[in-house]
Amino acid sequence: MKRRNFIRSGALSVAALTIAPHSQARERNIPILVCSRGEEWAAKVLQPGWQTWLNKKNMLDAVEAAANVVELDPEDASVGYGGLPNEEGVVELDASVMAGPLHRCGAVAGLRNIKRACSVARLVMERTNHIMLVGDGARRFALAHGFKEEDLLTDKARETWLRWKENLNKDDFWGAPEAQPTGTINVLGVDDRGDVYGITTTSGLAFKIPGRIGDSPIIGAGLYLDNDIGAAGATGRGEEVIRTCGSYLVVEKMKQGLSPQQACEFGCRRILEVNDGKVNFNVKFIAVNKNGEVGSAQLQDRKKSECSFIMHGGLRSIFPAVVK
Numbered sequence: 001m002k003r004r005n006f007i008r009s010g011a012l013s014v015a016a017l018t019i020a021p022h023s024q025a026r027e028r029n030i031p032i033l034v035c036s037r038g039e040e041w042a043a044k045v046l047q048p049g050w051q052t053w054l055n056k057k058n059m060l061d062a063v064e065a066a067a068n069v070v071e072l073d074p075e076d077a078s079v080g081y082g083g084l085p086n087e088e089g090v091v092e093l094d095a096s097v098m099a100g101p102l103h104r105c106g107a108v109a110g111l112r113n114i115k116r117a118c119s120v121a122r123l124v125m126e127r128t129n130h131i132m133l134v135g136d137g138a139r140r141f142a143l144a145h146g147f148k149e150e151d152l153l154t155d156k157a158r159e160t161w162l163r164w165k166e167n168l169n170k171d172d173f174w175g176a177p178e179a180q181p182t183g184t185i186n187v188l189g190v191d192d193r194g195d196v197y198g199i200t201t202t203s204g205l206a207f208k209i210p211g212r213i214g215d216s217p218i219i220g221a222g223l224y225l226d227n228d229i230g231a232a233g234a235t236g237r238g239e240e241v242i243r244t245c246g247s248y249l250v251v252e253k254m255k256q257g258l259s260p261q262q263a264c265e266f267g268c269r270r271i272l273e274v275n276d277g278k279v280n281f282n283v284k285f286i287a288v289n290k291n292g293e294v295g296s297a298q299l300q301d302r303k304k305s306e307c308s309f310i311m312h313g314g315l316r317s318i319f320p321a322v323v324k
């Protein structure tokens with residue numbers, strides 16, 4: 001996908017992206033595949049997902065294929081293989097998946113030594129009557145399903161972790177947001193029937209206390225969807241998303257009639273409210289409704305934090321509104 005094919009627009013212009021209808025599906029701007037990454041990543045992540053959709057006409061497969069790209073990329077320091085480790089130098093992954101029909105969910109948390117956490121979460125959803133597996137149980141479940149045990153700590157991530165350890169001092173606070181980067185990816189999709197799917201996957205807060213679980217594997221926090229309404233996902237400081245039930249709130253607001261854009265802004269305002277308006281971290285929400293309208297909002301003006309989507313085969317990106 002060439003750079004010029006991107007549309008860089010303010011969030012308010014998302015509504016203007018509606019394309020002249022040729023069929024019922026087109027009128028509703030579906031199928032659509034959305035991710036919480038912008039220009040730098042969008043083609044890399046969304047194109048394989050879109051190709052999977054075209055080949056298989058299965059939006060859950062498409063969402064998973066897109067998320068797997070980041071999970072397998074050693075250059076991405078915030079998701080899957082190559083993710084920054086916990087304070088003991090061990091990479092621990094969190095992921096969740098939801099499928100709109102039958103409102104199915106699956107999740108893994110604190111998963112070690114397995115590369116594609118979201119695919120393990122999908123197996124939890126499809127092959128068990130449980131919703132979340134954690135730690136060693138999640139790892140053994142993945143091994144039983146044929147996943148390989150591998151070291152997820154790349155040399156680059158190990159060096160970053162060692163530099164962090166070298167610079168620790170006695171006044172450090174466990175969990176200072178500015179010292180502990182987070183990164184995550186949400187991938188949301190609506191198929192041509194209007195069925196909604198989503199995945200959130202991450203290596204979580206860098207240098208976290210072993211066992212810390214973020215919002216990504218928690219249904220309603222880092223991911224939520226309602227097949228009658230649409231889907232939402234969150235990235236950024238997971239603790240804040242958990243304590244506001246962030247993605248659930250965004251989807252419920254869409255249910256009450258807000259657009260995806262308005263609902264994402266509402267989610268950010270709620271986080272501001274519970275923090276008395278003072279935040280030194282970022283949270284970003286993305287949302288899509290069943291008609292293929294997209295919205296995004298965040299707390300801080302992070303330059304590279306567009307969200308992007310493929311609709312009618314065309315790749316587009318929007319910059320999230322900044323809510324202060």
Ligand code: GLY
Binds near residue numbers: 203204205216
């Ligand atoms: N949002 C990712 C995390 O906090 O773990």
